[in-house]
Amino acid sequence: MSYVAGRVASALGVLLAAFTLAFLLLQALPGDAVMIRFESPELGLSPEQIATIRESYGADAGLLTQYGHALAGAVQGDFGFSAATGAPVRVLIGEAIGSTVLLAVLGLLTATVLAVALAVAATLLPWSWLAGAIRSLPSLFVSVPVFWLGIVLVQIFSFRLGWISVIRPGPLEGLILPVLTLAVPISAPLAQILLRSIDTARAAPFVGVVRAKGASEGWLLANNVLRNAAVPALTIAGVLLGELIGGAVVTETVFARYGIGRITADALATQDVPVLQAIVVLAAAAFVVVNLGVDLLAPIVDPRLRRRAAA
Amino acid sequence: MSRIAHRPAAGIVSFAVAAVMLAGCASGSGGGTADSTTDAATGSSGTDATPAGDVQTGGELLYLEYQPFTTLYPPQSGFYPNGGIIANITDRLVYQDPVTLELEPWLATDWTVNEDATEYTFDLRPGVTFSDGTQLTADVVAKNFDLYGLGDAERGFPVSEQINNYAGSTVVDEDTVTFSFSAPAPGFLQATSANGAGILSEATLDGDVDFFAPGNATQVVGTGPFVVADETVGTELLLEAREDYDWAPPSLEHQGRAYLDAVRFTVTPEDAVRVGALTSGQADLVRYVQAYDEQQVTGAGLQLFAPQTQGVNNSLSLRFTNPILSDLKVRQALVAGVDAQEVVDTIFTENYPAATGVLSHTALGYVDESDRLAYDPEHAAELLDEAGWTLDGATDGIRTKDGQRLSLVASEAKPQPLSKDTLTLVAQQLAKIGVELKILAADAGTFAEAIVDPDQVQLYHSMVARSDLDVIKSQYHSQNRNSLLSTDAELDRLLEVVSSTADPAARLEASKAAQDYLVEQAYVIPLFEEPQVYGAQNYVHGFGWDSIARPIFYSTWLEG
Secondary structure: OHHHHHHHHHHHHHHHHHHHHHHHHHHHOOOOHHHHHHOOHHHOOOHHHHHHHHHHHOOOOOHHHHHHHHHHHHHOOOOOEOOOOOOEHHHHHHHHHHHHHHHHHHHHHHHHHHHHHHHHHHHHOOOHHHHHHHHHHHHHHHHOOHHHHHHHHHHHHHHHOOOOOOOOOOOOHHHHHHHHHHHHHHHHHHHHHHHHHHHHHHHOHHHHHHHHOOOOHHHHHHHHHHHHHHHHHHHHHHHHHHHHHHHHHHHHHHOOOOOHHHHHHHHHHOOOHHHHHHHHHHHHHHHHHHHHHHHHHHHHHOHHHHHHHHO | OOOOOOOOOOOOOOHHHHHHHHHHHHOOOOOOEHHHHHHHHHHHHOOOOOOOOOOOOOOEEEEEEOOOOOOOOHHHOOOHHHHHHHHHHOOOOEEEOOOOOOEEEOOEEEEEEOOOOOEEEEEEOOOOEOOOOOEOOHHHHHHHHHHHHHOEHHHOEOOOOOOOOEEEEEEEEOOEEEEEEOOOOOOHHHHOOOHHHOOEOHHHHOOOHHHHOOOOHHHOOEOOOEEEEEEEOOOEEEEEEOOOOOOOOOOOOOOOOOOOOEEEEEEOOOHHHHHHHHHOOOOOEEEOOOHHHHHHHHHOOOEEEOOEOOOEEEEEEEOOOOOHHHOHHHHHHHHHHOOHHHHHHHHOOOOOOEOOOOEOOOOOOOOOOHHHHOOOHHHHHHHHHHOOOEOOOOOOOOOEEOOEEOEEEEEOOOOOOOHHHHHHHHHHHHHHOOOEEEEOOOOHHHHHHHOOOOOOOOEEEEEEOOOOOOHHHHHHOOOOOOOOOOOOHHHHHHHHHHHHOOOHHHHHHHHHHHHHHHHHOOOEEEEEOOEOOEEEOOOEEOOEEOOOOOEEOOOOEEOO
């Protein structure tokens, strides 16, 4: 019980630190959202009009006042209004989050399937040239730019073959290409870690013993090696969440999907502090939750960790 | 998987036809709606496309937009995505013919202007209703212009840049309203025809600036032929036709409801995806076909429209308050050192005519300044020598003066087409005369600060569209967009004469004087006349645009 309470408290601490750091960094940047939105010469506002608007937004209030205001709102789940468009941040995020979570979860699942498939194939295939080729695939995947991959997939499967519509696709149809685009680069580090751990585990003495008893390579992999190799891959999966968020920025732009990635890109372009604050807190929360999940899951996968925790 | 639209192509429009249409648009004869050009083209090639008479009502048009809108507050309709929506959900008091630029009745049946253009009285059309059911009255119209003309800082509304010297309104009777001005305001009549003066309902006008923000579009109510029926923030907007719409400009042949049942705006930020979606039949109409993608559209035998924005040309403003650019000879050298024709030939297409003056050649009050804007690198080099910027001792080909390098910074115009490519080419041209031009690379906040500081950005890339002589004041006056960051009282005075001379002939003269002054002082390097480029399927007919190239769907219909 105290373990869970401790974890929750440290999670809240991480969130507060992320919020504060993001606030300070965004304040340290030159200019601000009100300036970007209203002082653009394209709007043709006179200096007096701009001064009045700045005052009404409280853009020149002290740092502490602004921080206190933002924090008080954030605690109540109210991140205020987008400085760039005036839309409530709650609405912007609320409309976007579902699609991004779906994309990220499916992306991660597909990447996992892809990574396991690659690792298993590279280990079990009897032809060494093919196994070698498969082993080098992750290096290729990790160097493929998400943006380029997305465009190529759209060009081939939508514009040339006409199999999938990218404009107003059905809910399932609209996920296929973006999920693939996201999954390929994510699967690369997963597959690499998995391959390396499999190699390590296969070289372990106990594997030699099992093999000597007459177990086939497939049986070995499924019953002994994979389970031993899974924990490092599981840990890296938590870290890959960051990659997923970065990938979503590009994927959502290419596929004209509205989600957290698109909002992040727009908010960065306009230095939209309230929106960015909310996204930072959201991303931090996602990291905290996922890593907590990984920590809780690891002992289930690997009993050795359980024993150590109990001792 | 079967959601891709497969429409039967009734008449196969050949590539030649598309080319004819393109030429028509580029030469400026390509009318305000696509019908005139389309029919001329199909007629001449003898295909069996449905003639304009057989208009078909119904259907939903899928329109791909480049960016999401930022606000539906009409005075901020200058941003293309905002204007494209406002133009279709609101009506204006006066209608401006996009070809002749004549001002004709719309929601106002008649109007009178006093001698010195300080008082405008409008008679309103009876029987007009907002989509929320309320009546169009003199009170509501007065309330609209009081907000646009005076602003309301408390609610976050600035004064509209298109309305000058506004003093107030008087409701004469139920359908008559008078607007008065503290100084002559000859541009006001055109301002009432612009998207910036879209008439909104009483309830809409009570909202604050955030009322018009994304997420609330269905609450923004006008009298226009379309109504915002549904909105998905950042991705989609559904405009539905109003069945009871019956107050189109009387000069239009088309009256009554819009032909389409609905227009669906879908935001597709990636250029390649927008054009690919069009050529693969997944979209009906797309905005912002990049110059290098035009060939793809015409090559697929589809329609390409390139209406002009008809205002101040896409140009570089030379910030003369910067010490280097304070020297007239240096500015003249920069003007002579930039080859606008090469920019157009290299980066753009014939839909982007090279600039021959401060204003577009189809704009009101256009003056041909091409003699004084001519490309002459040798003369440019001489001028720089005379100004003391010499190549003596220069190691990298960049001129120096008293140890200072002749190095300048230009800012990229994000909303304008291929701004970075344009600036890169201009930098290459200027390098030939020994001038270094850097392109500002910065985050949004640094950018916003830098572009209002003449010591950080000396060449400001921008344009502005509006079909009135006042447009030049919008761009260059120190209290408006102030693209020059001007301290030149004489320039301000000349621009104020444009916006406050009641006599039309004298006003044209005033505009000429301002244009001449800008060119004489070498304050600007005009580059090209900026169009809005749309690509459409061949079954899309009657697609139109207003005088500044915003899309108009009122008379658009789908064949087959």
